[in-house]
Amino acid sequence: MISAKAELVKNYFDYESATKETFLSNEPYIYLYQIDDPFQRTIELQHLKEKGKELGVNNVQTLWESFEKSMKTVIPVSNDLITDFDGQEMDLKTTWECKDNGIYKDGDIACYHPIMPIERIVNVDTGLEKIKLAYKPNHNWRTVIVEKSILSSNHKVQQLADYGISVSSETARHLVSFLQEVEAKNYEQIKTTKAVSRLGWIGKTNEFMPYSENIQYDGDVAFERFFNSVHEKGDRELWINTIRSIQRLHVACRIVISASFLSPLMEKLGILPAFVHLWASKSSTGKTLLLMAGASVWADPDPGTFIQSFNTTAVASERIAGTANSLPVFMDELQLARNQWGNLNFDVYKLSQGYGKGRGTKSGGIDRMETWKNMFITSGESPIVGESAGQGAFARVIEVELEKIIFDFEQGNKISNILRNNYGFGGEIFIKEIKNRSDEAINRHYSEKVQELKNVRQDLQDKQLMIGGGLLVASEMIDECLFQDTDYGVLTAEELAPFLVTRESTAVELRALDLIKSWIASNSNRFETDAIPSQLGFIENQYTFVVRSELNKLLKDNGFSDRSVLSGLAQRNLIISEQRGRSGVVRNSVRRTMNGQQIEMVAIKNDFIQEEF
Structure with a gap:
């Protein structure tokens, strides 16, 4: 077989018409190459050398050797066969004999039934690849998606037996060899599909899952139901009219619906994950139904599908948040997160960081860390943050x-x-609306809404302003593209501001000070000499002196950090601080004598606690 680079000529050479240019082309050497008899080829080469010398070409021998070498390298010798399975999706090249009764080569067997790779799946977040295998263990074709690392290991490939694929310790290495070869030989023919294991925005592209036709799900089977719950069902107009009527009922309804739509905007606006928490000490106020309304924007709102329970672990909460990614997370019944002592086993601050805990793998590496940037919309019978929670959580x-x-x-x-029966109609419409607007226009709109909130109340905490501004932007955007109910359904700065906390109210030291004041008032008799059962301190001049160890115990028992609280009170000049030692270390306590002993005490200004007595 002659290379396509060399056109065949007749099996003779016209010496009389040959020129110097002829010898510098491939024509004489093709003629020579087609002579099969070695003796005749040697004689003819000598004739060509003599003729070439006459025409001024003295290196015919070198040109011939070079031509002969190039022909050996460009002429492929292929032993490829084609897979020949009944009903196969495509024809693939291989050196193995592939029939319906199995895959064989040189007496070795790779598998006793048809099997072939038909799709390569690449996770755009991790870069990890999986292979979709089609196989026919009986009369019907089946498919399974497996990690590529499984198909590269003689030991791991035996896991395919769990899916009904014929593989054993004896055939494993041949199956690995066959699958590796088939993928390599047919790389371009086997299609490559992008995949993600989460919902929301995809990298720096404008793609958003699950509304992208070019990307498929490639996540944990345990979260596939959650992922697949995001879809449309029922009557679009009925859903729009229902949500419109719900928003008119109460400001809480407008906050929840706006929060649901805010979630995919948060990354563009630079807002960290945040919570909207509905609570009522009474039952049947509508908390769960409001969560269902918010969830219906994107997905099936039936509790247990898109709406999650607080009866879960910290790891599962991270996984759900990571899978939702840009979509809101809904969690119902906060009271289920309390332990047997009534303490809340749920950390708002950790989830609001936007990333999970780093964890090791069995192989000694680091597991992929979950990340998210979304809203958490929750409900319960009590507030989700306690009085002792840090400023960041509040x-x-x-x-x-x-x-x-x-x-x-x-x-x-x-x-x-x-x-x-009617849900999911808000998501795709809103994502299209976001895509139709520039990031600059959205952020300009956001800045205007933040300023509106500042105009209503100047002392709002900064992060609360950011969340509130985002809610107002989302509310106006959905009114324009979905509900057209400006007079009754749009959230306003005036009605939202009362739900936002101020800088002072988030300060942990001031919340702790309220506890301290109440404690001193209820134990006023123990701030006198010879108090029973023991003296907690004393009042002197403008200060109330409290035994440091007793105050530490009070704060720790109520979930506060004593060092954090005292540092905050000192910065506000509410307690006395003093320098000690040569190093001049500042301590937020003082030494005073009580009952004849020098004791470490905290001195609190009476102006801030006297009113409690």
Whole structure:
């Protein structure tokens, strides 16, 4: 077989018409190459050398050797066969004999039934590849997607037996060899598909899952139900009219719906993950139904599908947040997160960081860390952050107390049935609306809304301003593209501001000071000499002196950090600090004599506690 680079000529050479240019082309050497008899080829080469010399070409021998070498390298010798399975999706090249009764080569067997790679799946977040295998263990083709590392290991490939694939310790190495070869030989023919293991924005592209046709799910099977719950069902107009009517009922409804739509905007606006928490000490106020309304924007709102329970672990919460990624996370019944002593086993601050905990793998590496940038919309019978929570936790939560029933029984049942059968119509429309606007325009709109909130109340905490501004932007955007109900359905700065906390109210030291004041007032008799059972301190001049160890115990028992609280009080000049030793270390306590002993005490200005006595 002659290379395509060399055109065949007749099996003779015209010496009479040959010129110097002829010898510098491939024509004489093709003629020579086609002579099969070695003796005749040697004689003819001598004739060519003599003729070439006459024409001034003295290196015919060198030109021939070079031509002969190039022909040996460009002429492929292929032993490829084609897979010949009945009903196969495509024809693939291989050196193995592939028939319906198995895959064989040189007496070795790779598999006793048809099997072939038909798709390569690349995770755009991790870069990890998987292979989709088609196989026919009986009369029907089946498919399975497996990690590529499994198909590269003689030991791991035996795991395919769990899917009904014929593989054993004896055939494993031949199956690995066959699958590796088939993929390599047919790399271009086997299609490559992008995949992600989460919802939301994809990298720096404008793609958003699950609304991208070019990307498929490649996540944990345990979260596939959650992922697949994001879809449309039912009557679009009925859903729009229902949500429009819900928003008109109460400001809490407008906050929840706006929070649901805010979630995919948060990354563009630079807002860290945040919470909107609905709570009411009474039951049947409409908390769960409001969560269903917010969830119905994107997905099936039936509790247990897109709406999650607080009855879960910290790891599972991270995994759900990472899978939702840019979409909101809904969690119902906060009380389920309390332990047997009534303490809350749920950390708002950790989830609001936007990334999970680093964890090792069995192989000694580091597991992929989950990340997210979204809203958490939750409900329960009590606030989600306690009085002892840090400033960061308070700043990231908007608490909405439902003081009265929003939906009566009949109305609630009707809305619940509608939402269970009509949902998912807000998501894709809103994502298209975001894509149609420039990031600059969205951020300009956001800056205007933040300023509106500042105009209503100047002392709002910064992170609360950011969350609030985002809610106002989302509310106006969805009104334009979906609800057209400006007079009744749009959230305003005036009605939102009362739910936002101020800089002072998030300060942990001031919340601790309220506890200290109440404690001193209830134990006022123990701030006198010879108090029973023991003296806690004393009042002198403008200060109340409290035994440091007793105050530390009070703070720790109530979940506060004593060092953090005292540092904050010292910075506000509410307690006395003093320098000690040669190093001049500043301590937020003083030494005073009580009952004849020198004791470490905290001196609190009476102006801030006297009112409690």
